[in-house]
Amino acid sequence: MSSEIEHMDCSQDDFYKNAQEYWAEIPPTVDGMLGGFSSISEKDIKGSKLLLRQLFRLNKPPGNKYALDCGAGIGRVTKHLLIDLFENVDLVEQNSNFIAKAKAYIGTEGTGRLCNLYSTGLQSFKPDPGKYDVIWMQWVLGHLTDSDLVECFNNCKAALKPDxxxxxxxxxxxxxxIEMDKNDSSFTRPISLLKKLFDEAGLNCFKQHKQHDFPKCLYPVYMFVLRPKSEGLDKDETEPPNKVIRNNEVEELVCLTSKSGSSEVGSKENGQPHESENN
Structure with a gap:
């Protein structure tokens, strides 16, 4: 499997610098966060909410005390998803302009729930150990090199509470x-590579869901639910479903431990969907 380095025509420092410069020109709006595809936001949130509600019904569900929104942009996911389901939410976002906009955008919904807003890139962010029930990472991992992504996963793994x-x-x-977008300085990875990186970071992928009803011009988009290998998996996390589950927005697929698969996925974010190069 090829490395992302083979697709870079710049240094790693320039890779991150170019992304910062790209996002510095993007307006702090939902349409800006979603690359002109603000129309998909409601469907996106609905699919994500269905997934979280399934997780809360597990035998060993995550708690709902504290969530972390990674690559949060202006807080779209926090405002419409996490604030509704968690008592406290932190945001981490490398663009200081987006962070400055977040409190106003989230508004009164965040009163008493919106906590820390960290202005830093995920390649250098180290969350507090044992703090979070759920760490949400959406449309941001393409802005990290493979080695930095594995380190980020390890840091986030250490920041999880039990379950x-x-x-x-x-x-x-x-x-x-791997497909490189030189415009915003990001990668889109194949599912086999993403699962390989989960494995290298000591994470089990025990649920995999596909987001439906996005425009066909976009990459397919999947959700992966990960737990540290050290915790093992409960019975309801290891037995595959008897059939594919469809709930308008979500299709459940089997994703056991860290095996590589051939399913395919796609979109991008500080939060931003991307058009597929195959269309």
Whole structure:
């Protein structure tokens, strides 16, 4: 499998610098966060909410005390999803302009629940150990190199409470190879590579859901639910469903431990969906 380094025509420092410069020109609006696809936001949130509600019904569910929104942008996911379901929410976002906008955008919904807003990139962010029930990472992992992503996963893994989970919602290439977007300085990875990186970080992927009803011009988008391998998996996390589950927005697929699969996925974020290169 090719490395993301093969697709870079710049240094790692320039890779991160170019992304910062790209996002510095993006307006702090939902349409800006979603690359002109603000129309998908409601469907996106609905699919994510269905997933979280399934997780809260597990035998060992994550708690609802504290969530972390990674690559939060202006707080779209926090405002419409996490604030409703968690008592406290922290945000981490490398763009200080977006962070400055977040409190006003989230508004009164965040009163008493919106806590810490960290202005830093995920490649250098180290959350407090044992703090979070759920760490939400959506449309941001493409802005990290493979090695920095594994380190980020390890840092987030250490920040989980017992029974806590990391949820990744990402674009995946249909080509089975890494695709580089030089415009915003990001990668879209194949599902096999993403699962390999989960494995390298000591994470079990025990649920995998596909987001439905996005425009066909976008990469497919999947959600992956991860727990530290050290915790093991409960019975209701290891037995595959008897059939595919469809709830308008979500299709459940089997994703056991860290095996590589051939399913495919895709979209991008500080939060931003991306158009597939295959369309």
């Amino acid at each position: 806590g989970v990391i949820i990744v919602k990402e674009n995946i290439t249909s080509s089975g190879t």
